[in-house]
Amino acid sequence: MDIFETCLDPQRIGPPKTQISSNNNTIDEDIFSSSINLEECHIKEGYKDGYKDGLVLGKQEGSEVGLKHGFESGEELGFYRGLIDVWISVVRIEPSFFSARIQKSIHQIQELLKKYPYMDHEDESKDDILKELRLKFKAICATLGVKLEYKGYPKIMLKMTLACCKLYISESRNKAALESIERAAKLFHEARLINKFEDETYNRVGYTLVSKLPPKLPSGFSPLKDAPFAMVESAYKAIDFNVHSGSHPRLGVVDHICLHPLANATLEQTANIARSLARDIGTKLEVPIFLYGAAHEKGRTLDSIRRELGYFMPNTRGNIWAGGPNSENLPICPDEGPSQVDPSKGVIVIGSTRWVDNYNVPIFSTNISAVRRIAKVIGERGGGLPSVQAMALAHGDGTIEVACNLLDPSKVGGDKVQVEVERLAREEGMVAGKGYFTDLTQEEIIETFLDNEDSSVDHYSNDL
Template identity: 55%
Template sequence: MVRPALACCKLYISEARNAGALRAIERAAAGLRPAAVLVNAFADDDYNRVGYTLVSPLAGDVAASPPPLHRAAFRVVAAALEAVDFGVHAGAHPRLGVVDHVAFHPLAGARLEDVAALTRAVAADIGDKLQAVPTYLYGAAHKDGRTLASIRRQLGYFTPTSLGGEQWRGAPDAWPSSPLPVAPDAGPGTPSRSKGVVVVGATAWVDNYNVPVRTADVGAARRIARAVSERGGGLASVQAMGLAHGDGAAEVACNLLDPAAVGAEQVLERVRRLAAEMGVGVGEGYFTDFSQEKVVELYLQ
């Protein structure tokens, strides 16, 4: 039997502590099962952030009849915007909105260009139907292939907003009253304090891999992250941030953009070497989601 082409949607929500909000979001995520299946949820209380992974066949005419993955992703975004107030959010992970990031990836048999078309349709619905959040595209869904890191940098994602630079309290103070630095691809031109903005994109598979660093010195974690990342002259296709993570601890949080070429073992080895040079211990690295092979297996079960 020929299996349908599959696609994946990862949604990163700026909430992990409000049990009622999480229940509402997860009900929305599970509402189209078995057509779209929630295969993973990873919550981090210190970051006050949760990631959901949906898998579904990439089928149907995107313009005429949205496929299940489109509808499931939209349901999760709508539920999150209803349940979470970004204006009171606090956590050690940077973010731009209630729905901080929505990433679509092709899985078995799917083409990136088809996933990109789906992504653009979902982003248009978020911006136009909900009329709640400015919506930005990146990757294959954006006309110029803008990267996630690029649009985040333009919107101030990497700028701490607390004394000492260890916490991000949400959207910049000026957002509700001044134009955004970059015009959104969909939705209103001005964000609300309670919702922020959302970034939606399509790329090949990305592994999210974090390495605990046994130090209260977040600056040390940031120096390690910089040296590990491609941007800092480190490992190709690796993005990394050094973040506070719990009392007296930090971690190097990484996006592995080409995990087949540069994987977790290489990242862990590099972090260990750099940390040892600073006299800092390192814990065991961990993924925040399953591998792409595993998410396909879980969908098919």
């Protein structure tokens, strides 16, 4: 057979083709399999080398970052520790150098430093403790009016200028009215509502607002003027002074507004805001306004105005004040607003002073005359404690309070008033209970504002 015929014979060339085809598939599979295995080997070897190098570099970088952050935290904690040691030494040498409240804040920082987990970097409480340390430190500096600062920490808070407005409204039982007043305040985000103190027996509520002040206030502008004005306007719409009653004296729906300088603010700044607020209320809302303290050109005192307006004398039987003034005519001329009173609104006293604390001590008795004697002896006017004003007010069944204004709490605080009231009550054969403040302390107010400020910044940053 011809060789070409053999090659062309289908019967003879079939099996070899199949065999050849099978051999080709096997060869192809072997080639691809080797390539894949080779690639996997390279990946595994590369991963091992990369992992090994990553461990080395990761440890180096982690060590550098940890050392850096650890050093920064340690440096800041050391800064606070050094200050606390100095302040405590000052207290040991001169116990009266700092007020009782400042001393309390100093000891709180000392306790926080003890609680800090120096040797446990994974303890999650360390961030919260450090944040609280910063707030306490800034609050103390703001209260003392000093500009101490840790160089490694942002300085913005320590240069902040803060002022406070306390606004007292003759109402605590009408919740709808209070809600409308608070809604009005919340429209002004730069003036923060820090505290609210309600007393149903007195039928009175006190609001505390705090705001930052720019270095130079534009004429007639301040969040601490705009927010209180909106609250006053809302109060007049929601409350009728003619139908009001309570065991706390008052002169109007909005009884009293006072502004106080806090961190780095001046009395002149708050006095300017008080005068501007008085002009707006007097003119736009047609309410007689009486100025006192730094807001008044002669520095007239709050209690002198109240005495001339009959504030301290109950206008009904017993110890209850009811309704508005008995006459539309005023015994003295107001500083702003009309010379006649709208009985549904009453009048407002607006002033500016250094910080004042309000401290009330309950005495378990119904003998109002005896408690009035105690109040008279306690106050500076009666020869008692300097910078203290006091009066006796019925407060529920079987309880009468000695309500005190502490005009200089750094010299005479609630602790001294408490001791003296207890002593005088024993002499009268009565028992005095534990007193209470009607507002946060100056340090707590600053601290709360700064804490809210930090939270707002953090929230904003998280939203970006």
